[in-house]
Amino acid sequence: MGGLFNEVFGALLGQSALLLVFFATQESRTGGRKVVCLVGLWGGACLFSLSLFWSLILFSLSCFLLCIYLSGQELLPVDQKAVLITGGDSGIGHALSKYLDQLGFTVFAGVLNENGSGAEELRRTCSKRFSVLQMDVTDPQQIKDAYSKVVQKVQNRGLWAVVNNAGILGLPTDGELIPMIHYKRCMDVNFFGAVEVTKAFLPLLRKSKGRLVNISSMAGGVPFLKMAAYGSSKAALTMFSAVMRQELSKWEVKVSNIQPGGFQTSRYLSLRALQCWRKTSWTTSPLTCRRSTAGDYILAQKNVFSKVLTYASSDLSPVLLDIQHAISAKRPFTFYTPGSGAYLWFCLFSFSPTGIFDYFNKKISYFK
Ligand SMILES: NC(=O)c1ccc[n+]([C@@H]2O[C@H](COP(=O)([O-])OP(=O)(O)OC[C@H]3O[C@@H](n4cnc5c(N)ncnc54)[C@H](OP(=O)(O)O)[C@@H]3O)[C@@H](O)[C@H]2O)c1
Numbered sequence: 274m275g276g277l278f279n280e281v282f283g284a285l286l287g288q289s290a291l292l293l294v295f296f297a298t299q300e301s302r303t304g305g306r307k308v309v310c311l312v313g314l315w316g317g318a319c320l321f322s323l324s325l326f327w328s329l330i331l332f333s334l335s336c337f338l339l340c341i342y343l344s345g346q347e348l349l350p351v352d353q354k355a356v357l358i359t360g361g362d363s364g365i366g367h368a369l370s371k372y373l374d375q376l377g378f379t380v381f382a383g384v385l386n387e388n389g390s391g392a393e394e395l396r397r398t399c400s401k402r403f404s405v406l407q408m409d410v411t412d413p414q415q416i417k418d419a420y421s422k423v424v425q426k427v428q429n430r431g432l433w434a435v436v437n438n439a440g441i442l443g444l445p446t447d448g449e450l451i452p453m454i455h456y457k458r459c460m461d462v463n464f465f466g467a468v469e470v471t472k473a474f475l476p477l478l479r480k481s482k483g484r485l486v487n488i489s490s491m492a493g494g495v496p497f498l499k500m501a502a503y504g505s506s507k508a509a510l511t512m513f514s515a516v517m518r519q520e521l522s523k524w525e526v527k528v529s530n531i532q533p534g535g536f537q538t539s540r541y542l543s544l545r546a547l548q549c550w551r552k553t554s555w556t557t558s559p560l561t562c563r564r565s566t567a568g569d570y571i572l573a574q575k576n577v578f579s580k581v582l583t584y585a586s587s588d589l590s591p592v593l594l595d596i597q598h599a600i601s602a603k604r605p606f607t608f609y610t611p612g613s614g615a616y617l618w619f620c621l622f623s624f625s626p627t628g629i630f631d632y633f634n635k636k637i638s639y640f641k
């Protein structure tokens with residue numbers, strides 16, 4: 274009888290430990306990979322040791338870990354901290370600039386075109402603290418100029434965070450058909466651009482013991498079809514981050530990597546990629562002899578691509594909240610995967626055999 278009671282009670286405690294950890298992940302809305310692994314470990318452990326003694330130990334341990342975890346989730350005061358965001362012309366960067374400005378941060382928005390409508394709108398709608406900086410991330414001189422302006426404006430208050438957001442999608446089609454120029458352009462903006470901006474502003478971040486946030490992509494961690502150029506450049510960024518995260522820890526600079534799922538941004542809405550398609554000179558393609566076939570094939574994907582857009586979410590708030598967390602939390606996460614299903618894709622790719630992943634990827638992909 275006592276044995277049964279012990280087992281039931283132990284199982285209950287084990288379950289509560291599981292639930293506690295589960296709710297902690299839910300509350301933060303950001304799938305902390307570590308916490309999810311912990312749930313797995315706990316689950317396994319509970320199955321094996323239903324004795325009261327071990328369950329009690331497990332239970333107190335998870336309470337303890339939970340306390341540590343939750344205390345790290347506390348947000349630091351905004352206090353007009355200065356934040357630099359690249360690619361503020363449109364999309365996520367634009368929305369983030371406005372959002373952080375409203376929260377009271379001193380925002381520097383780097384833009385590709387200071388005379389464009391995006392920059393104009395930021396100047397019109399944002400507070401007095403706000404500055405728009407001309408900064409093409411592929412132009413070293415513009416980065417230097419932006420740096421001087423930031424230094425001049427923040428003086429000794431320092432720069433708290435840099436958000437590497439500027440990015441381009443390039444031409445999404447079969448890897449064989451993507452012209453070299455699109456591969457190079459993706460690398461230039463998404464990878465070398467982010468590296469150069471980071472190198473330029475690191476001295477300021479070191480001084481403030483601040484935050485470095487990169488907007489990578491789900492496609493940089495999961496091999497999606499038609500994303501060879503874009504995905505490779507984002508994968509490079511993700512790997513570089515993993516190295517830098519460790520190297521920068523001695524300066525107490527915390528780095529986070531945001532890997533959003535599909536969100537409808539102007540890039541997708543204005544179908545910039547489609548304009549690319551039209552502008553691309555197919556004579557430079559290795560498939561010149563089959564030029565019209567390749568051209569037809571790619572144009573046929575246009576409709577599929579427009580359809581994909583309708584599935585993307587137009588509500589950017591999950592991304593904005595995650596970036597805010599990376600900038601403000603006492604202990605930010607290393608990875609964030611905003612967007613429905615984004616984290617599931619990572620798990621599927623990381624933990625399932627290639628055959629199974631390929632099957633689902635093809636099945637679910639809109640491009641065949
Ligand atoms: N939307 C998603 O679902 C999604 C998913 C995964 C990852 N991401 C990533 O999130 C970031 C933002 O994407 P988004 O969806 O907001 O796309 P977006 O609307 O195209 O925003 C990208 C921004 O970067 C700017 N930009 C392009 N080239 C630049 C350069 N050389 N220097 C400086 N700025 C440059 C663009 O300026 P213009 O407007 O003037 O071209 C634009 O404002 C990107 O890094 C993207 O890869 C987005």
Ligand SMILES: *[C@@H]1O[C@H](CO)[C@@H](O)[C@H](O)[C@H]1NC(C)=O
Pocket residue numbers: 385386387388407
């Ligand atoms: C924006 O306009 C100003 C004034 O006309 C000009 O000097 C500057 O070069 C323009 N900037 C860009 C990026 O075109």
Ligand SMILES: *[C@@H]1O[C@H](CO)[C@@H](O)[C@H](O)[C@H]1NC(C)=O
Pocket residue numbers: 437464467468469471485486487510511513514515516517518528529530
């Ligand atoms: C962000 O990108 C920069 C430049 O590629 C790199 O130095 C840094 O470590 C990256 N950090 C994260 C967390 O992705």
